[in-house]
Amino acid sequence: MIDVRQLQSFLAVAEELHFAKAADRLGVAQSGLSTQIQRLEQDLGVTLLNRNKRKPVSLTDAGHLFHAEAVAALRHIERADQVGRLAARGLAGVIRVGYVASGASSGLLSMMLSEFRKSHEMVRIEVVPMETPRALEALSDGRIDVGIVRPRRLYPAGVITKVVQTERMLAAMTASHPLARRRAIPAHALADQSFIVPQFADEEGFGSALSALGEAGGFTPHLEYRVQDFISAICLASAGYGVAIVPESMQNFSQPGIFYAQIADFKLSVHLVLAHRRREISPAVRAFVQLATETFNGRPS
Structure with a gap:
């Protein structure tokens, strides 16, 4: 040899x-x-x-x-x-990042990658869109290294998270909707609407946000459509199938016929979290997690 x-x-x-x-x-x-x-x-x-x-x-x-x-x-x-x-030293390697749609539409993903690249140009980044449940499964079994996802009550063993972005919720509806004439809508004005909500299971998703809206407006919301992600919800809302309650960053998703309105007396905030393995052996992944969690500390977008 x-x-x-x-x-x-x-x-x-x-x-x-x-x-x-x-x-x-x-x-x-x-x-x-x-x-x-x-x-x-x-x-x-x-x-x-x-x-x-x-x-x-x-x-x-x-x-x-x-x-x-x-x-x-x-x-x-x-x-x-x-x-x-x-x-x-964490200056080379491969990092696979899974992210939910609002992680991209909010600009959070691109800002994280831009900051990381300044000091880690030789690290290869692979990004994969996936909803929260699938991202957490992929993180747990090693198919991705980091996830930008929505919080859950329970996480897979060995997975930990930190809040990296906080947003208020908006009402998304078709531009021809009678309420679309207002820039701010009182919660009670939505009492007779049909709602579209990303809801992965009975106990996970944004059903709790819809319940909180009902409490703020004094009504019981009618859930008409359950979808997997906010992009699907916005597509249905733009076509007139109902109202979607979405994070404010989804305004960046350009969809014909959609209108976004603030809900005047509904102050609920939602979060994006950075999920990663507690015992991570890759120096590059550890460097990414450290930079991301120190730079993006959950303040409003």
């Missing part, structure tokens, strides 16, 4: 075409250098150098071919060594 020392020895001789000069360049004894070259030729089963006491050292045809490959091989080795050292 060829080793790095043999490659270095061969390249020194190939470039100097003189054993003594090559030995001086490497800081080794000439006899040791000759031994390295001989072992290399034995390993390969071919003569790489023409040796003649009356003529300068020269490369054989095989030596010329091997020289190009040896240069490339050493460059790869040096690159691997550099990347390995950077990876140990």
